[in-house]
Amino acid sequence: MRTTGRISLLVATAIFYVILASSFEYTVKGNIGTSKHDGKKAYLMLYDTNRLIDSATVINGSFIIKGQASQPAYARVDVDREYANLIISKGETEIDVINLHTPVSGDSLNIALKDYLTKVFTLNGIARDYRTYLKGQNLSADSLSKIKNEMFSHLQQVLLNYSKSVIYANMHNPVGHAALNMFGTNSTPENWMEIYGCLSPYLLSLNFTNMWNAKIKKSIAMSKGAMFADIKGKTVDGKDARLSDYVGKGKYVLVDFWASWCGPCREEATNTLKPLYEKYGTNPRFEILGIAMWDDPKRSIQAIRSEGYEWSHIIDAGMTPMDEYGFDGIPMIILFDPEGRIIAKDIRGADISLSVEQALK
Structure with a gap:
């Protein structure tokens, strides 16, 4: 037992010295060129883990972050709403967080x-x-x-x-x-x-x-032919609601995953969904359902009312739709058949209208 413990200690010590020998010092410099951000923090984050590595205070329009790392890594520096991407690597890297959002100088990486x-x-x-x-x-x-x-x-x-x-x-x-x-x-x-x-x-x-x-x-x-996955949320009136309250009930349902802050979402709703609703809103075989996700419920309701979205809505769905349907951007528009199977996914513009028209023939 003592021998095993001694060997384990030797291995651990060896690993420590290997890591120590391979580590390097880095310096990240940023020159903002204005005192607007003085007093704010510049945060150095790793992209892959979203982990905060270090920070520095902006003084006289510039900042310096120094540290040690064991291997080069893709990272970013955030200063208020400004940012720059970089590689944490040996030596000094200068970045531009205002205009280029990239390194200005540094190593070959x-x-x-x-x-x-x-x-x-x-x-x-x-x-x-x-x-x-x-x-x-x-x-x-x-x-x-x-x-x-x-x-x-x-x-x-x-x-x-x-x-x-x-x-x-x-x-x-x-x-x-x-x-x-x-x-x-x-x-x-x-x-x-x-x-x-x-x-x-x-x-x-x-x-x-x-x-x-x-x-x-x-x-x-979750592509064409797949059965719908249920989503939970709230109605505009604050009641519990599910996607299954609408989909799989004998109607074609056009589901629009959107958010109030998403410009393309609101543009698609105005240019495509509104005309569709005016044309097919009274058709007993068809329904439009908006699902507001990744959004403040109050802002969702405000947008629904100010933009005049008269179709049914589920709000406060969080990030679950992305996980359940495997997408990463909005708007995401999916057409379901009366049984609840996907017949068209990730459709935009004229393709939305065409998909609905073909389904209702």
Whole structure:
């Protein structure tokens, strides 16, 4: 027994010294360029665990965070509502939390992250500018929706292809982690499963990878033909309510998972759901149901009333719908058949109207 204890102590000591030898010192510098945030905290967080690593106070428009780490990691610094992404790595890294939201200088990993994120932000800027341009055009709601969907689908595919190339080139470092996060949250289940089988042990070990893979599996399980999963919430009047109060009761039910703070949700409700309700609201074979999730119930009710959403609603559903149906963004619109099976999922714009029209033929 003593020998075993002695060996265990030696092993533990050896592990300690290996970790100590591999650890490194890092410095993160941020120059905000204004005293607006003086006195506020700059928080250094790990992306994969959402764990707070360290913090520093902003003084005279700048801050410095110093520490030790055992391995490079994808992280972010938050200052009030501003942020910057970076790699915690050996030596000094300077970040821009106001304009670029990326490293400005640092080691090769941080420069690679800067290059990747700059291109991603450029694509996002193109999408944003194009959305603004389209709003100024005299187009019908259906035409506007079709053009936007085609353009954004193209930009998303460009983003996925670029992110995939960065993942393959950085399978064993945090730049690959950053690209995998971006790829996963913008991919289809088919895209994800294709790349998942090629990931390195490092990327497979990430919490994000395991969480996202579980979500994708749930999304695949809850695809066309699957029976609905029940959701709990409240009515606008404060009474208990469930999805099963509406779905599987002999009607086609169009369910809109949304939130009051979600601009695209409210745009879809105004441009698509309102006209659908005006056209089919009295049809005994059809019903629209809004499920407000990830939202303050008071704000949900305020939006329902101010926007004139006259269809049925469940509010205060929390995050459960995302877990049950395997999605990560809203609006998420699903059409259920009279028995409660999914016949269309993640539909937008003209596809919503088309799906309903085909179902009610």
